[in-house]
Amino acid sequence: MPKVTYIEFNGTEHVVNVEKGLTIMEGAVQNNVPGIDADCGGSCACATCHVYVDDDWVDKLPEQSDAEKDMLDFAFETKGTSRLGCQIFLDEELDGIAVSLPEKQG
Amino acid sequence: MIKTDAVIIGAGPVGLFTVFELGILGLNSHVIDNLDKAGGQCIELYPDKPIYDIPALPVCTGESLTNNLLEQIKPFKNEFHLNQRVNTIKKNNKNWIVETSDHLIFETPNVIIAGGVGSFEPRKPPIEGIERFEDKNLFYSVKNKNQFSGQEVCIFGGGDSALDWAVELSKIAKKIILVHRRDEFRAAQHTVDQMMKLKESGKIDLYTNCQPKDFIGSSSIEKIIIEDNQKETKEIKVDSVLAFFGLKMELGPIVNWGLNLDKKTIVVNTHNFETNEKGIFAVGDICSYPGKLKLILCGFHEAALAAQECFKRAKPDEKYVFRFTTSSSDIHKRLGLK
Numbered sequence: 395m396p397k398v399t400y401i402e403f404n405g406t407e408h409v410v411n412v413e414k415g416l417t418i419m420e421g422a423v424q425n426n427v428p429g430i431d432a433d434c435g436g437s438c439a440c441a442t443c444h445v446y447v448d449d450d451w452v453d454k455l456p457e458q459s460d461a462e463k464d465m466l467d468f469a470f471e472t473k474g475t476s477r478l479g480c481q482i483f484l485d486e487e488l489d490g491i492a493v494s495l496p497e498k499q500g
Numbered sequence: 501m502i503k504t505d506a507v508i509i510g511a512g513p514v515g516l517f518t519v520f521e522l523g524i525l526g527l528n529s530h531v532i533d534n535l536d537k538a539g540g541q542c543i544e545l546y547p548d549k550p551i552y553d554i555p556a557l558p559v560c561t562g563e564s565l566t567n568n569l570l571e572q573i574k575p576f577k578n579e580f581h582l583n584q585r586v587n588t589i590k591k592n593n594k595n596w597i598v599e600t601s602d603h604l605i606f607e608t609p610n611v612i613i614a615g616g617v618g619s620f621e622p623r624k625p626p627i628e629g630i631e632r633f634e635d636k637n638l639f640y641s642v643k644n645k646n647q648f649s650g651q652e653v654c655i656f657g658g659g660d661s662a663l664d665w666a667v668e669l670s671k672i673a674k675k676i677i678l679v680h681r682r683d684e685f686r687a688a689q690h691t692v693d694q695m696m697k698l699k700e701s702g703k704i705d706l707y708t709n710c711q712p713k714d715f716i717g718s719s720s721i722e723k724i725i726i727e728d729n730q731k732e733t734k735e736i737k738v739d740s741v742l743a744f745f746g747l748k749m750e751l752g753p754i755v756n757w758g759l760n761l762d763k764k765t766i767v768v769n770t771h772n773f774e775t776n777e778k779g780i781f782a783v784g785d786i787c788s789y790p791g792k793l794k795l796i797l798c799g800f801h802e803a804a805l806a807a808q809e810c811f812k813r814a815k816p817d818e819k820y821v822f823r824f825t826t827s828s829s830d831i832h833k834r835l836g837l838k
Contacts, residue, residue: 433617433749435794439545442748464686467658468746471626472681472711474729500623500748 399492419443419479429495436480442499443479444469448492505814506610512540514784514799515614516569521807523576534585534619539566610810623745637740657744663687683708772809781806
């Protein structure tokens, strides 16, 4: 199972094993990692699962869809490494990925 | 003061179906929602996305589901009160007094909260203390466009609202300053083309790959500071600011109503989906109980059960009789059938 490190805004780290095929967002919600709201439930419609992907992993991710880019317009304090957690599906390639969470969602 | 059998908070699919379940029991209801139309998340967030788990509908969209529900509740002629949210709920003997942000007041034995993940509110720029500028010269929607006449107006955003208003206000404003996080726009191509023409003719100053950094002013905004991807900042003098960063969902005043909450949800029993307050119910995504699933179909079930208790509270002197829609002449009458 891919291992994901979630780093809260206050620095608290959560390392969880997430089932292959789930998303970064689902991994957080199902393991009670605070800081990801996922209001719309993963339909790329709300921008409340915004994460900053660790620099080492940015290039390993599939490109953003237009829908994800559009939704990121609504996220709080985006950076170049911003992604929506619901659009990143985990597999063995992404084993060890780390993401930081913004100060707040929306 | 409007007297009614039930006030439903939230016009999403579950709120709409609650109208139906109350209606076939002979109860009238009023529906309140902060959006400008019925449908909730289904309409606001994913009108075109397919939904596959509505019983007996192999596939539908958020929009078609909403339209079908509106058709289904038509016979009950319930009233909608849109563009406003419920601010307060107060007890008055066995009834509840419900007041909205537009100062509509209802008296009802039953309040059914079908609020999803909360009410939709404008998303604000991430700048501290901007509340002091709100409704002075910082706005999240345009109510009276003439107030911008002759002004230098800064518009933030890259969607339809931002571009539509940039084009429209450029006709009366002195200058439009349009600021967007990316260099691509989410608006209709026709509007993007119009905006680009206005940029060339000097009516619109366009700043892409820029985000708001600070708003400067004492009681109203005098200038804005924007920052580009290279962290370079720029100061621009403005007369007013329009921010179109979409909507977000907030539980809002619901947290002040004395209901038992579990994170962002309202705790209910699974017998009739009543909260810890008699006559206040919660159904759909906003309620929680052991085993709760946030599915539209679960919300429909919750609405049906809550409606039975609403009947007892609204008509304490009438005997409750369970009836099927297939055979009950009373229900057929309520549905307007002969």
